[in-house]
Amino acid sequence: MALSNKEKTLIEDNLNAEYLCIRKYQQYAAMAQDSKLKQVFTDLSNKEQQHADTLNGMLSGSGMSSQNIFGTYNSPQGDFSSVSQNLGFTDAQLLNDMLSTEKHVSSSYNNAVLESADTNIRKQLQHIQKEEQEHAETLFKEMQSRGWYKV
Numbered sequence: 806m807a808l809s810n811k812e813k814t815l816i817e818d819n820l821n822a823e824y825l826c827i828r829k830y831q832q833y834a835a836m837a838q839d840s841k842l843k844q845v846f847t848d849l850s851n852k853e854q855q856h857a858d859t860l861n862g863m864l865s866g867s868g869m870s871s872q873n874i875f876g877t878y879n880s881p882q883g884d885f886s887s888v889s890q891n892l893g894f895t896d897a898q899l900l901n902d903m904l905s906t907e908k909h910v911s912s913s914y915n916n917a918v919l920e921s922a923d924t925n926i927r928k929q930l931q932h933i934q935k936e937e938q939e940h941a942e943t944l945f946k947e948m949q950s951r952g953w954y955k956v
């Protein structure tokens with residue numbers, strides 16, 4: 806199926822956001838002090854990779870695959886929790902930063918859903934958006950269980 810220029814642009818914007826999420830979750834997994842939090846960030850990084858794969862599938866399925874300069878990078882190797890401490894990053898700050906990133910990504914998908922003309926594309930974007938909301942909920946619960954998020 807052919808994508809409109811608008812759909813293509815919105816999918817590419819979201820793909821950039823997914824690559825940023827993957828990068829940050831991997832980095833924050835290496836930087837977090839708490840071992841459970843490291844696992845949470847690693848799991849979310851893998852979920853964002855699935856989103857990136859889905860978006861790339863939409864682009865290539867319509868013969869519109871494009872080079873993305875954010876798609877390749879070197880993953881952090883090893884444990885950087887001491888670097889995080891040296892930089893003055895707390896686990897609360899890492900969680901809070903990702904929560905605010907997820908909120909941004911979710912609203913970006915909301916925009917893409919509203920602008921997509923193709924039913925199948927819209928459904929796939931809606932599905933991803935729902936998962937982004939679940940990511941935000943996961944982060945929120947991690948914060949709340951540590952007393953870092955007051956409701």
Ligand SMILES: [Fe+2]
Pocket residue numbers: 823826852853856857910937
């Ligand atoms: Fe995502």
Ligand SMILES: [Fe+2]
Pocket residue numbers: 826853907910936937940
């Ligand atoms: Fe996400």
